[in-house]
Amino acid sequence: MKLSQLFTKTLREAPTDEEAINAKLLVRSGFVFKNSAGIYSFLPLGWRVLNKIADIIREEMNAIGGQELFMPALVEKKYMEPTGRWDLDVGYYVNEKRKAQNEKQEQFVLGWSHEEVLTTIATKFISSYKDLPFSAYQIQTKFRHEARAKSGLLRGREFMMKDLYSFHVSEEDLSQYYEKVAKAYHKIFERCGLKSIYTLAGGGVFTDKFTHEFQILSDIGEDTVYICDKCEYAENEEIAKIKNGDRCPNCNGKIEEKKSIEVGNIFNQGTKYSEALDLQFTGENGHKKPVVMGAYGIGLGRVMGTVVEVHHDDRGIIWPENIAPFKVHLIVLDGHNKEADKVYDDLIKNGVEVLYDDREDRTPGEKFADADLIGCPIRLVVSKKTLEKDGVEIKKRNSKELNIAKIADIKKQL
RNA sequence: CGGGGUGGCGUAUGAUGGUGGUACGACUGCUUUGGGAGCAGUUAGACCGAGUUCGAUUCUCGGCACCCCGACCA
Numbered sequence: 119m120k121l122s123q124l125f126t127k128t129l130r131e132a133p134t135d136e137e138a139i140n141a142k143l144l145v146r147s148g149f150v151f152k153n154s155a156g157i158y159s160f161l162p163l164g165w166r167v168l169n170k171i172a173d174i175i176r177e178e179m180n181a182i183g184g185q186e187l188f189m190p191a192l193v194e195k196k197y198m199e200p201t202g203r204w205d206l207d208v209g210y211y212v213n214e215k216r217k218a219q220n221e222k223q224e225q226f227v228l229g230w231s232h233e234e235v236l237t238t239i240a241t242k243f244i245s246s247y248k249d250l251p252f253s254a255y256q257i258q259t260k261f262r263h264e265a266r267a268k269s270g271l272l273r274g275r276e277f278m279m280k281d282l283y284s285f286h287v288s289e290e291d292l293s294q295y296y297e298k299v300a301k302a303y304h305k306i307f308e309r310c311g312l313k314s315i316y317t318l319a320g321g322g323v324f325t326d327k328f329t330h331e332f333q334i335l336s337d338i339g340e341d342t343v344y345i346c347d348k349c350e351y352a353e354n355e356e357i358a359k360i361k362n363g364d365r366c367p368n369c370n371g372k373i374e375e376k377k378s379i380e381v382g383n384i385f386n387q388g389t390k391y392s393e394a395l396d397l398q399f400t401g402e403n404g405h406k407k408p409v410v411m412g413a414y415g416i417g418l419g420r421v422m423g424t425v426v427e428v429h430h431d432d433r434g435i436i437w438p439e440n441i442a443p444f445k446v447h448l449i450v451l452d453g454h455n456k457e458a459d460k461v462y463d464d465l466i467k468n469g470v471e472v473l474y475d476d477r478e479d480r481t482p483g484e485k486f487a488d489a490d491l492i493g494c495p496i497r498l499v500v501s502k503k504t505l506e507k508d509g510v511e512i513k514k515r516n517s518k519e520l521n522i523a524k525i526a527d528i529k530k531q532l
Numbered sequence: 533c534g535g536g537g538u539g540g541c542g543u544a545u546g547a548u549g550g551u552g553g554u555a556c557g558a559c560u561g562c563u564u565u566g567g568g569a570g571c572a573g574u575u576a577g578a579c580c581g582a583g584u585u586c587g588a589u590u591c592u593c594g595g596c597a598c599c600c601c602g603a604c605c606a
Contacts, residue, residue, distance in 0.1 A: 207533095207604095324606085451565065482568090485567085
């Protein structure tokens with residue numbers, strides 16, 4: 119991608135209506151645009167990052183047998199009524215204009231979770247223990263009426279979420295899968311450059327049972343966790359039986375209180391939804407039983423915002439390589455576009471993702487500042503200085519070290 | 533949902549119950565090119581609605597939006 123063609127621009131100043139670092143940096147650098155409180159557009163750079171996160175999630179979900187599908191955002195009343203979730207104060211309710219005005223009665227809720235929809239679908243296909251277990255997921259926009267949207271991408275009213283649901287013959291089978299998902303989640307966050315803490319928590323409107331959250335330690339987080347300094351056993355504040363200074367129930371280490379961001383959670387839902395929606399299977403003994411379910415969520419935008427909170431400096435974002443919008447940010451100085459064009463073309467041919475600052479009306483300072491702000495892992499510079507050595511300057515975003523590589527050798531150096 | 537804050541070019545500010553300036557940014561042109569360069573020019577502003585008043589950006593009331601704290605939540 120050539121920066122001269124990119125329709126977004128970086129802003130010299132941080133937006134005044136944002137306080138959170140993730141929002142300031144992502145808006146300034148042109149990754150996202152705030153349309154309303156808690157409602158963001160993902161612009162070309164931001165959309166690339168979001169898609170990389172989505173691809174990592176897909177790979178890990180597919181690896182544990184998850185089957186990707188896509189469900190409606192308009193969820194009809196009949197789906198939500200049997201579970202009593204139609205009347206919760208979570209959703210945005212809609213109808214066609216005439217009906218909404220005349221009857222003041224909503225027929226649809228914009229989907230904020232899809233247990234009911236998928237469970238209803240499953241009743242058409244699942245009837246025997248031989249049909250189980252199975253798991254399916256989607257990556258889709260969720261709509262939730264947040265009393266208070268805040269902290270940039272960390273808490274929105276509309277946000278991209280991966281929701282996986284699993285269906286089992288028994289609690290034992292579910293718990294085995296639950297553990298598998300937990301491992302997959304740790305992998306996902308690790309690949310995104312985040313160290314996740316597995317935290318015991320309550321279930322909110324999703325289940326009465328205990329659940330687990332994946333927390334990233336960060337001072338901007340709205341959650342508080344109590345975490346062991348040795349084995350990293352952790353409990354969420356809501357349900358914590360342990361406190362600051364206590365001894366860890368597992369390893370006798372010291373418990374500390376920390377702020378954190380919840381980027382994912384997993385739920386044992388038991389038979390709550392299968393009973394309400396009549397999803398049953400016939401067992402080997404010929405008797406019918408309700409299907410046992412689990413649900414597992416990850417907020418993609420929240421992951422993106424969290425990464426920025428964790429990986430930045432006073433100049434800008436420092437993207438982990440796996441989810442950076444581009445691996446390389448190529449800068450040309452002194453008007454040597456011909457030589458830089460060639461470096462660009464060669465890298466593209468070799469499958470390297472390059473953001474190329476080919477702008478001719480920008481000073482070196484502006485180009486360097488933009489590269490630091492946008493935060494691609496590797497910066498290359500082609501200039502009079504480097505061409506004297508028939509080379510290209512290489513610098514990593516997370517290091518101060520400068521090296522010159524021969525043009526012919528660049529690919530090897532990346 | 534309770535509490536607090538804010539609301540004038542994109543940003544920061546000056547003045548003002550009576551013709552809304554300035555700086556930075558952005559844009560155009562020329563000159564520049566190793567850490568946000570220079571000159572010239574251009575652009576662009578009172579959240580909405582009522583009230584008081586001859587006259588409201590300014591005063592009053594009511595909305596709305598955004599930010600922050602809390603409650604709640606994923």
